[in-house]
Amino acid sequence: MSISTAPAAEPAVATTPPSPVRRSRRPRHAREWWFGALLVLPAMALAVTFKLVPLIRGVITSFESSSGFGDSSFAGFDNYTRMFDDPVVLASFRNALLVVATLPVWIVVPLVLAVLIHQRAPGWKFFRAVYFVPYTIAPIVVGIMFRQILSPDGPINALLRSVGLEPLAMEWLNGQNSALFSLVAVALWSFFGLGVMTYLAGLATIPEEVLEAAYLDGAGFWRRLFAVVVPMLRPTVAYWSVLCASGVLIWLFPLIYALTQGGPGNATMLPEYLVFLTTFQFLDRGYGSAIGIALFVFVAVLSIFSVRHMFKEGTRKPR
């Protein structure tokens, strides 16, 4: 839309009506504003109803104390102070930090695979479909499936034994650290296809000539990846990073539910599962909400840097 600011060709005379520009400007603006608001309204209503209201409700509940599913009373900050003395809560957040430490893998592995597909490595069409298939399987099914695969006498250990790697055959879901990293590996298997697709969408925006030029200049795969692709793909990498940073802490629930139930001991206990456990198994709604809010803050802090970066990238003026 543009508004003409050119001077009038003829001097105004008494009979000339007031400037048509000035007369139509306000109603037109108002109409556009209302039209825009109307378009945004459904999304706003959904966001308020299903995001903001539950969040506020969660905050309110976190200040309540309840016995079972009965009535509740105001508990002040008790639920929050309790968390600092609760070894299970502390263990769950320590595990969350360990999971977050695996983020580089979540970001780099799909990127490498996406670039290989983008460069039409042998079998690229096949792999483009294959990588996405795990993402289409319901996580709860993935969990049940991997419980069999990772069992002491399961196919992974059988394979390791058959190729002479007996010492590497272990009880994947039994150890303090092996259980958590097995869980993360299963989650990565399940979700990395989404990353590959996201990166492929980003790669489609990079002009072919740029990559070809780098190739002709003698840049190898890794050089092209880090010197050309990554800088040009920064917004996509940032988007995927934010998704992963929050995702690794909320995607794992169905897998924990099906694979380990937080065990052995608290080895795979993550805050998201603890919220469920505290609320529905321990019937402690207030405390469950407080843990949920703590997780929300944890994820927000983790994501804020990437989101800020994305915002800067998005609002940067072209040079």
Add this chain to the structure above:
Amino acid sequence: MFRRRLTGVLAAGVATAALLAGCGGGSDAAADGPVTLKVLTWEPGGTEYWQQVKTAFEASHQDIKLELQSVPFDKYPEVQGPYITSQSGPDVMANNAGLELFDRRGAYTPLGDKAAEINKDLVTYSGACEEFDTSKPCYGVPFSYQGNVLYYNKDVLTEAGLDPENPPATWDDFGAACEAVKNAGKTCLALGLSGTFPAYWDFPEIARNYLTEDDIRGLLNGTLSWKDPKLVQVLEKLAEITTKGWTNKNAPSITMLPDGADIFQRGDAAFAGTIISDAVNWEAFGKALGDDKLGVTRWPTINPSAPLAGKFSGIEGAVYGVTKWSEKKDAGLKFISWLAGKENGELWVKYAKGQPLNKNVDPALLPSSPAFKKIQELIAEPTLHAGVMLSGPEADALARGWQQITLGQLTVDKWAEQMQQALERSPTKKQGN
């Protein structure tokens, strides 16, 4: 024009509201046709039994239709929780007797004086009443009898050189039998520690050797400390089950149902400690192994002189109560009263192959399986079931601690400390409710 439109919109609104009110249908009094009663259940006893319940109840109560919402047992709390917090949903709901029911009692209509009247022919219904005291408020009606026994595979015992007609009766004998079974290349006790089932099932069988009924009530009220020497001894013996190598090695990472039970059903283990009714009972094992190969016994005794050592940890199965928010309370009451009756008791025996709670069930209908007959002997001397006295945090800490003990990551003293912390975190017990 605008007025006409507005009138039209209002008329449509009124019509829609009237239609919705009609669909919602609702109170007992205003019903023009049969009342539809929504029942939330995990179908203890299986789908076939519940189909029979629906058919038989509706046939004798033409004015009531049942709408069963069946949820898998392990998903039940997450479906039921939102119903309770929003005070809406089913007219009748199930919960296990004991703390699980007491914790959710705010969702149920207390039965008052009707409790004794409805339950008059039941062997027991105290697990549906606060503190297992029938003089206190009761919240629902049970119809099955539940508890724990030790099943065994006679073939595996024979292979190990043991007498299948005389299973080990003491803790030491059990240890010796396990060594023999291991030497024969099989697992002694099939177990899956991921999840709380073994915490509910195995704990009371050890606890009977150390606790009195007063102690068990102390456990219910949260007054018995987990650092009490009696409870520490219970934990020590639970620990022995896995640390002495009596179980499958992957026990910490698998669930009892179905994984642990599968090991036993495949014929790879000598023993399995599970329940007498519902999901995995003598019938399921009998089908898998053959009725003639299935034995059943009491858990081995650790301390024969303990007052409860020779008793059966008995408890009602699922308890069905009418929800506080139901607008069809009369119909709900009729249904749960029927559940406790002789007719349903007989359906329970016939289709679910479970132990009935109603005393008037025709004995001729009882299964003729040797295992079922043995169960009749074992349940003759019941006592309180210590497992259902555990709060959610305690049952969870018991299960997780046992996993850690098995993996050598925890000492029994530390386990007792964790149990005490869990007790103190338990909202119900902490507040003395």
